[in-house]
Amino acid sequence: MDFSLFYFDGDGSVAQPNKYRLLLESAKFADQNGFSAVWIPERHFHAFGGLYPNPSVVNAALAMATEKVQLRAGSVVLPLHHPVRIAEEWAVVDNLSNGRVAIAFASGWTMDEFILSRDLHTHRKQTMWRGVKALQQLWKGEGVEYADASGRAVEAKILPKPIQPELPIWITCQSPETFIEAGKMGANVLTSLLGGTLEEVAPKIKLYRQYLEKSGHDPDSKKVTLMIHTFLGEETETVKEKVRQPFCNYLKTHYDLLENLAKGMGLDVSLKNFSEDDLDSLLLFGVEGFMKGRSLIGTPETCVPFIAKLEEIGINEVACLIDFVQDFDTVMESLPYLQKLHQVC
Secondary structure, eight states: OEEEEEOOOOBOSSOOSOTTHHHHHHHHHHHHTTOOEEEEOOOOSOSBTTTOSOHHHHHHHHHHHOSSSEEEEEEEEGGGSOHHHHHHHHHHHHHHTTSOEEEEEEOOOOSGGGGGOSSOGGGHHHHHHHHHHHHHHHHTTOOEEEEOTTSOEEEEOOSSOOSSSSOOEEEEOOSHHHHHHHHHHTOEEEEESTTSOHHHHHHHHHHHHHHHHHTTOOGGGSOEEEEEEEEEOSSHHHHHHHHHHHHHHHHHTOHHHHHHHHHHTTOOOOGGGOOHHHHHHHHHHHHHHHHHHSEEEEOHHHHHHHHHHHHHTTOOEEEEEOTTSOOHHHHHHHHHHHHHHHHHO
């Protein structure tokens, strides 16, 4: 099992120094302790998560602070950008890092983000698949034709030439259809348990492996990466006490995760109608279940059986989301325990 670090949160709304301290120091830890990668998201218009509007810019900084760890986007929302611009930016980072970049692509989520796009939100899936194909061609040095403002066809090629001859690609997947398409094209997969249980994800992974083989790709050569909330320590109850309130605060800022939590508890409700007290009661009741079945929260020893379950269904990398706990010292003190789990798995 490979281990990587994943970043998703962080308050970008306050003007203060050292906003990226946790990112930089934990990325250095990953680099020095055999982790496979760090993942930087693309998030727009969120106070929490507002540290990461552009993963290529952040990874350019990490290229200067690390030496070995792969620098990944988790994910680039492809319909919000021109493929040439994405290829150019990441070719720069590939050179700065001496060939260590990789990109997970996503089709996008909220309507608000699509103020940045020339394409309709309803067409986002088709736009993503077209863009991935174009990016693969551009990365290899091939020309791709686009129309300028007058309608004239222009063949675009990118500079600087990337270090890696091919761009390592992941597709962010939740639906069975996306797993199938990722298998057909031979891409790696990035998924999560935010929208379902391990039992619900397992058949999608099986489907993905089947379509890899049907399409002439070696199923064993591709990665299924699971993004998962992670916090480890010396003793389980102490870990839960440290995590419970930060986890509740984190979920309060992500209504989509709260809705999934409510559905998992058998509640078909609109959380926008909940009072603060109702939300607090829901969270205190539901977070315990979330921590058990959808996270790596506990000690290295208690998490080993869950890692074994992940391996059984074909997951071969865990991307450990660590910044839902916002305290720098608390997170950094937990990382040696994660390293211990890494060593035994």
